[in-house]
Every structure is written in C-alpha cells, then in structure tokens.
Amino acid sequence: MYLLLCMLAITDIITTTSVIPKALCIFWFNLKVITWGGCLTQAAFYTIVSMMQTNLLLALAFDRYVAICKPLMYTVILSNACIAKIGLVSLMRGVLFMLPLPLLMIRLPFCGNHIIAHTHCLPIAVAKISCGDYTVQKVYGVVISVVTVGVDLTLIALSYCQIIRNLLRISSKKVHQKALNTCSSHIIVLLVYHIPSIFAIVTPRFGQNIAPHIHVITANLNILIPSMLNPIIYGVKTKELRDKMRKHIWRM
Template sequence: MANFNLTSSIPSAFILMGIPGLEAAHIWIAIPFCACYTIGLLGNFMVLFIVGKEQSLHKPMYLLICFLALTDCGISTSVIPKTLCILWFNLKDITVGGCLTQMFFLHMVIVMHSAILAAMAFDRYVAISNPLRYTTILTNARVANLGLVCLIRAVLLVLPMPLLLSRLPFCDNRIIPHTYCEHIAVAKISCGDSTVNRTYGLVMAFAVTGLDLTLIALSYGLIIRAVIRISSKTAYQKALSTCTAHICVILVSYTSCLFSFVTQRFVQSIPSQAHITFANVYLLVPSMFNPIIYGVKTKELRTKVVKYVSRR
C-alpha cells in the first residue's frame, strides 16, 4: 500500500489535526479513548484465548465469534494508537503511504465485520431450523472458508478507495481535520475533482450495508418462521435466547456506524468536533461491548470464562 505511484503534486506527508477546536481538551479526551480501547482488547483477547484453549468450544458458532473478535480488534487498532499519539504527544504527521494504508485496513476490516455479522445470522438460522444437521451443514472448514470469502470481498471492495485517492492532486493542503485517515476526510482536502471518490465511497457504503442487512433480515425472517412452528414452549424460548446476543451486537454495531455515516454526509448542523469525536466512539463501542455481550449472553462461553477466572 505504501508503494503507490504518487504524483509530485501530492505532499510527502499529511497532518492529522485531531479534534480541531478541542485542542485544550485533547489530553482528557484521550483518557476514555484509551480506557475503551484497552477494555476492548482485553475482552476480545479473552474470548480468543478461551475459545482456542477449550476443545468443547471448537464449533462453527464460536469460530464466527472469534472472527468477530479479530475484526473488532482490527478496527480499533487501525485507528486508536495513532489517535492517542496525536492527542497525548501531538504527533500529527503521517506519511501518505501510512495514511492510505490506515484507510485501507480500517475500511477493509469494517466491511469484513459487517459480512461476519451476516454470516452469524445464517449460522443462527441453521442452528434453529435444522439443529440435527447443524454440524454437517456448517462444519469448521466451511466456516473458515466463509471467513476467507468475507476477507476477499472486503479487500476487493475497499482497494479502489486508496488507489483512486492516490491519483488526486493535493497541492499545498496537507491538513486533515480528523484523528485518522477517513476516506471522505482525505478526499475533501484534495484540490482536484474528487467526485469519483465520493461517489464510490457512498455507493460502496450503501451497497455493503444494504446487502448485509438484507441477508440478516432474511435470515431472521426464516428464523421467526421456524420458531413459530416449534410447539414446545421450552424449545421456543431456547431458540429465541440463542439469537439474543447476536441481535444486541447488530444493534450496537450498525446503529452507531449508520448514525456516524449519515450525519457526516447529510447533516451539516452538527459541529465538526461532534462528528470527529463520534467517528472515534463508533469504532470503540462495538469492540468494547461485543465480547461483554457474548460473554454474558452465551451460557457455554460464560461458563468457561468464569471457570478459567476462578482457577486463576
């Protein structure tokens, strides 16, 4: 990513301003950012460790939870370390190659995160509608291949974004009023025509979110149909409880993401400081809450975590 053929009109480095207008509070803003980031990493690594260590959790559902934990770590780690360097140490410079690399990995992991949520909805449908054939329909190998497909899709969809940006002239404007290299924030400072970049970013965001939410809605529509056919009240409640954690994760992930996306592009009355702050928060919140949600709502995982912690 750092070897793009950049024209001479593009500067050797950009300057990330952090949160313009709140420079005096940068040190204090960084504290909750760091705390949320640390909690998210600890929670997700705990999930990865427990699932990897416990043979009984080597199942498709928990493999998908591990994929989700990896994407959560990837989203926050691609942004927060540099953000903390800006807010705490005033290290605002970032090379063009570094900026485009950060942009690529951030958006790639976000797209993959969305695909994993759709795959988890399908997993829940199979578990509820065909419980006896669940292990034969969704084997670990098939889930691993599904994860690979999600990764390839994310790379192919996101790669044009930095490639298109690398062709734009930036003249003398090197200042990005943001804490990280968000696609639109970088495109806005170009002195060339960024219509193609803006259009591609908008179309890709709506296409990815629209497709994945459609697949999730379809899966839950089929789940509801399967649940209605269950005659036993106990089985009915058990089937619904298996979906609770996933629904909570979807609400946390998509609500914050869509709010940030829509307000940044279509709502001009919100101050830029609020936009930038929330653009960081929506990357941190799912990473912090997702392992907590699955740890609390998934009985088997919760039991293993409590067992391991009590041993220590």
C-alpha cells in the first residue's frame, strides 16, 4: 500500500510542477508567453500523469480487496515485483493512450490567434485556437477519457462489490468497522479525484454556453484539489503515517 501511495504522491507532484509554476508566473509576473515546445511538453506530462493517477487509484482498490478478502495472501499477491509491474503498466498505459493527444496538436495549423484561454496547455484548449479542423483531436480525447475512466471505475466497483459480498458473510461489527476504516480513505480520494476530473473533461467539449472563467476554474481545481487533499486524507486515515507525523511535530 505504501509503495502505491508513494507512486500516487509522485504523480501528484509531477502534475502540479508541470502546471502550477507557469500559472504562478502568469499571475505574479504577467509572463503570459510559452514556447510551442514548452506547451507540447506541458500537455504531454499533464495528460500522461493524469492517466497514471486513474490507474493507481484502480491499483489501490485492488490493494483494498486483497487486504480485506485475502489478508493471509496479501504479501504474496502484492509483492514488490507485482507493485513494480503495476507502476510500469500505469506508465505504459499513460504513454500509449495519452501521448497521441499532444502529438496530434503538432498537425494543427495556427493562423492568427495564439492566445489560449487557460492557465496551462490543455490539448482541447490549444486545438480550439487552431484555424483547422480538430474533430479528430476532440473525438479521440472524449473516447479515451470516457473508455479509460469508465473501465477503471467499473473495475473499482467490482472490487468493492467483492469486498461487500465477503463482509456480508461476517456478522462481526468490529470487522465491518475495520473494513470501513480501511476503505474510507480510498473512497474519499476517488471522489476528490473523479468529480473535478469529470467536470474538466465535459465542460471544455460540451459547455459552449458556460462562461470562460468557469472552464479555467474547473481545469485548475482538477489539478489543485486532488494533489492538495490526497496527502491529507491518507495522512489522517493511515495510523502509521499519523503516528509518524505526531512524533515529528513533537520533536519540533
């Protein structure tokens, strides 16, 4: 679990560091220019790491399933080698599915308007300022987002259905309470990540009547909220992390 949480923390750090510094330069120093190469790099990092985050949330759901339903086999099933494979698969899936989005931006022709109505280079935002047809980019982004998020959420739901099924066979309230404490942090993180993410996916493509600043706010919240709350949620709900923080604070 800690290795998976470490991977999730790394993706949070990469997401924020690929977007927030440039956004702060816009607000603090009025530096509103970004190079074409910098824009492509930012879009690539942001999209790939976002896909990795959904994969890791799915892996954490599997971790909860094994911990509750097969506790005696936990260290055997989720060995270090297995966790390494999960991390590698998450990276490969992110690259294979999401790298085409910024690469498709290269093919777009840009005539006059080079101003993006966002604080970072969202592929769909860059495509909208093109003077060419960006239907392929739009359809690909929607299909990949819906399919991958839909598959991941379905598998997560199946994991929790199996957990509930196993818990119903046990009448002990203490066991039920322990299972709830085990799963609650993951469920909260899922809601924190997927609710802003769904809004960020839907509003740029289907929210033509929504004010531009709403698009910007939802896109920024999609980056800030999960990265800010994930460490707090797992820090509060995980006893070992809570104890470590308490000892560190007392030393100060």
